[in-house]
Amino acid sequence: MGDSGIVRETVLREVKVEEAIGLALAHDLTQIVPGAFKGRLFRKGHRVTADDIPRLKDIGKEHLYVIELAEGDLHEDDAALRLAAALGGERVVYGEPHEGKVTLKAGEDGLAVIAREVVDAINALGEIALATIVGGRFVRAGEPLAASRAIPLVVPEAKIAAAEDIVARYRAAHGGASAVAVKPLRRMRAGLLSTGTEVFTGRIADKFGPAVKAKLAQYGSELAEQRFSPDDRHTIVNHLHYFLERGYDMILVSGGMSVDPDDRTPGAIADAGADIVSYGTPMLPGSMLLFGYLEGIPIFGLPGCVMHDPYTSFDVLLPRVLAGEAITRQEIAAMGYGGLHR
Incomplete structure (x- = not known):
């Protein structure tokens, strides 16, 4: 005025x-x-x-x-840039606006963190749009995480201020956490126990070891030791306690995860004292995966699909464990929506 x-x-x-x-x-x-x-x-x-x-x-x-432009109005580029600046957090980078859009990208490898409630609240405002990937998955440096965009050429500044307020309230409620961020993955050393009398006796060659070693390596972690056990609950328990004594950061158990009478692995993991978060995940492939904690150490019971399928429930949960996140039963139950990959 x-x-x-x-x-x-x-x-x-x-x-x-x-x-x-x-x-x-x-x-x-x-x-x-x-x-x-x-x-x-x-x-x-x-x-x-x-x-x-x-x-x-x-x-x-x-x-x-x-x-x-009148006072109180923003050009689309300026609006998108302000929204990106409010959203971007740890290990997130972004560049210049392009056609009213700013893309936020991962600054380094890690676990994508996207606050769904913030995305929904901003998109409910109208005149501005925020599109993101699904959070909780591994991303490489340079991969897009989110894109902020103004819909009209001119946006009321009050609209962007409202979006910034949504982000600020989220930060305040979550200890300063950013709405869009990348969590670094820890380098972890894992022990792998391959069960199955047929592998233990050499009747068939082990294929789990190479598959698991490659999977860990792509996330910057290491298969420190692999052991073999027949389908005997007591023997499996002894091996799991051995891994605890060795101080490995994670324990993986392959084989014996189905409901066949010779499959002893789930019961042996329970006998070892593990707190089993879930035996079974609503995702295909990987529905027979077991996850829990053994004296605070993450432990996986791996189904056979991990040997040959490129993306299973193990690929969903492993990066989260490497990022230091605690896995709950409710989160595993939620994996069913969008969990069909075959």
């Missing part, structure tokens, strides 16, 4: 491209060449020259927008 008491409104003016020479573009302009290129041809703020006219017409532009 000026001295005259009149509230100035944002003016979005349309002009012919031939009359836009010398004027600054109100937004990015995209060029699309089917099958070859899609990207920014002109950046917001670019001052149109006579040489630009043919290129503008090539992308179908006969008219352009010029804009005069």
Whole structure:
């Protein structure tokens, strides 16, 4: 509001491209060449020259927008940038706005953390959009985590302030935690016990060891030792206690996880004193996975699919364990929604 008491409104003016020479573009302009290129041809703020006219017409532009922002309004780029700045937390990076969008990416390898309640609350505001990946999964450095975007070219600043308030209230309620972040994975040393009389006696070759070793290595952890046991509960229990004494960070047990009479592994894990969080997960492949804690050490009972399927319930839970998260029965029960992978 000026001295005259009149509230100035944002003016979005349309002009012919031939009359836009010398004027600054109100937004990015995209060029699309089917099958070859899609990207920014002109950046917001670019001052149109006579040489630009043919290129503008090539992308179908006969008219352009010029804009005069009123106090209390934000350009789409500025709105998206402010939203990204509010959301981004530990080990998250982002760059310049592009067509009203800012992409937040993982700054390093780790576990993606996305506050679902924040995403839903921001999207309920209208005029701004926040799209994210599903949290709780492993991401590599450079992978997208979220993208903030303004829907109209001009957004009321109050709308962005409301989004920033949602993020601030989440932080306050969660000890300063960020709504979008990446948790680093710890390097853990695991002991693997492969059960099964047929493997123990050498009737068939072990395939669990190489598969588990490769899986741990891709997350920066190590298979420190592998042992073998026949299908005998007492023998399995002794091996598990041996792993405890060795001080390994995690214990993995392969084989004997089904309901066949010779499969002793789940009972032996219980006999060893483990607090079993869940035997069975609502996910395929990997429904017969067991997870629990043995004297505070994470312990997995691994089903056979871990040997040959590229993505199982083990791949869902392992990165969370490596990130130091405690796994609850309720979280495992929730894995059924979206848990069909075959």
